[in-house]
Amino acid sequence: MLSLRQRTKLLRELPLYVMLIPAVVLVIIYSYGPMAGVAIAFQKFVPARGFFGDQDWVGWANFRTLFAMPNIWPVIRNTVLIAFSKMVGGVVVPVTFALLLNEITNITSKRMFQTLVYLPNFLSWVIMAGIFIDILSPSQGLVNTLLGKVGVEPLFFLGNPSLFPATMVITDIWKGFGFGTIIYLAALTSIDPALYESAVIDGANRWQQTLYITLPGIMGIIVLMSVLSLANILNGGFDQIYNMYSPVVYSTGDILDTFVYRLGIEQAQYSLSTAAGLFKSGVSLLFIVASYHLADRYAGYRVF
């Protein structure tokens, strides 16, 4: 029997639980339901026998095949390298930009910049890739024409394996940093203006104010954002790379997702690609757990 207090509490929260139902149902259907599909990673899956049909179980054979493939290790290295660079840049750039934007006193131009840098976020990579392929072209592209003006030989950003990963990282940050900027700008507004006033009285200049008041003020958010992005350690960005890569940059640009795509979708090797996907999920899970503890320890952020 519930006490009166518990009953009132339940009654008060009931509408909230009801509102939660659609989300829970969707998560069960689209996130938990398909998890049963990981069984495929341990089968020699033949689609014609059906998902629930009489498939042959092969244990870890698919994983052994996968890790015996000659290009799997370069692929993992590329993935981690590209994803990690994106994570670092994805923190540094928006923080810097937010600090700079914060110094602008004219509200109109501040809003304008904020909106402008946020816009690319809404375009899909299919469109962005088409634009980048054009402006990065060595013969007619805008970037190389400008570089040519200052005497730099044309660079084939998308066709040179040593430039390709950097190109991916920079274009990705360019596309996404507007979103981070908005978060950090919001964090900046929460800093007590009185702190700045007293700093000025103590004779602190702009740089010192930034270093000793602004940065510590938003450090919690910075740590939180970086720690949460750790879970993306194996997410190189399929949409982006698939639309911009080519065989000539496979050596440095092929990531797990594109590799799995070519293997799984183009060749219908569902077992192998599920095994690769499961491996990716496993590694990501480790990082999520780690990041959760780190977030708790350094930013005091907990979900449970």
Add this chain to the structure above:
Amino acid sequence: MKWPTVVVLGLLLAVPVLTFASGETDTGAARVAAAAGPLGAYEEPISVSWSIQTAAASKLLDDDTWEDNRWSRLIKEKLNIDLEVAFTADSSTDAYRTKLNAVIAAGDLPDIFKTQDANVFLQLVQNDQLADLTDVYEAYATDSIKSYQERFADAYEGASFNGRLFAIPRMNDNFHNAPFLWIRDDWLENTNSEPPNTIEELVALAELFATGDPDGNGIDGDTYGLALNRDLIRQNHASILGLVAAFGVPGHGMNMFYRDDDGNMTFSWIQPGMKPALALLNSMYERGLINQEFTAKDESALVEDWTSARIGMAYGSNWGTWYPYNNVYKRDGVISRAYPIPTAAGYDYKVGIQSNRVGQVTMVRADAQYPEAIIKILNLYDETVNFSGDDAFNRYWADEQYRLSPVYIDIPNEVYQPEVNLALERGSAEGLPAFARRSYQYVVGFADGSLADNDNAYGTWGQQNENGSLNIVLHRYQPDNAVVQSILAIERPDAWLTNVSVLETLAITAFTEIIIGQRPVEYFDTFVEQWLRAGGQDTLDALDEMYPE
């Protein structure tokens, strides 16, 4: 679930269904009567579901929709069959294949559906998912259809399993799928050149195109000599297939397994002729004769460059005048033609084609209620397109409309080309069979200008004129014994299925790196070793047993 359980469950489910079915239509004999012969209508309307492969080339004319169009109405009117669309997906991308695989795994197959993937067909047959069409084919197919079976015996074999027919093959003949060299007419004219016969002449012409002003815009050197696209070895336009063929390498995607002169099983991309071919491509690339950014260009980028006159020469397939060179013809009236591939001194050239046992097949799911419907629709298709006069042909076949029929077969142009040639010589279509007469009319009509604006006429003309791609095969490639057919039919070894994606990546990457000079030509030897080690040798050994000499 264990098999006994399935069987028991199956029986439990089947019993009431069977009782019900027999109560409804009495016996099988009654149903045959209801189906009334090869072209007769069903007494009661029946409904049949099918999946539509849409493609870049598909067109819906007038107010047609996928659900309600000229073919669905014709089939309803003549056969009393209501067509239902199970799903539509683009087959020129991965969409259709992905969708079909999902539908297969979910056990939710439409009554009639197609695949181009031999492995899908094989898996379905082996797991009893397909209706055995042998008996309904015997009972219902018209004599005309049965006559194709003799001509396209290989295709029928590829649609059969243990001697039983499980699908209707498209009945195209792969020999036409050899590579050709395509050149724009206006570029040859502007540079006062002849089409090249040897590799040296090809390089010289490419040089002329790259450094001169073939497009006549007054600027030298803003054009390229030879087009390549990033996929290199796949059968599409701007591949290297035609160039390596000159060096005795019969390439064709990842399909070309064959026995060499000593009877050993081998594969196209590990042939020694690849080395001089890659060296040549590398030197052409370094001299700026090949588009420098080809590694970032796919086939559709080539179409743009060709239409906007930045590129005027490329190796490609027989259907160029249908697509993609129809674009520049439509825009600027520029004709592009296919030529035999230029040859290299000291090498017997070899063009690679797939086995006739593989190709598009149309299947019926195992428990479809009316398996004979596909044969009746096929009869109707053949009757309408091939034997009912020009109006019916134009309405139901031309402008890609044939794709709206749940099952279609190719017009066997290959078979009738010799007769078309004779007619062209005589200047009269008299005595030609119906579909050959159509080709003749298109070729003549395009040549004399009366059908100059007709897409079908330009398309057909490119393939079937006196020097068209079909005649290149018949009068050059075949007499020279240059055509090599892959042995790879529908059965493939596991080693291949598991590794083909990695092996293709290995080949494309190695060739690209050699062409753009990132690695020396000697790297080809390393590639061959890697290729053999990463599953290639296992595949060759398995194929040697699977397809004995």
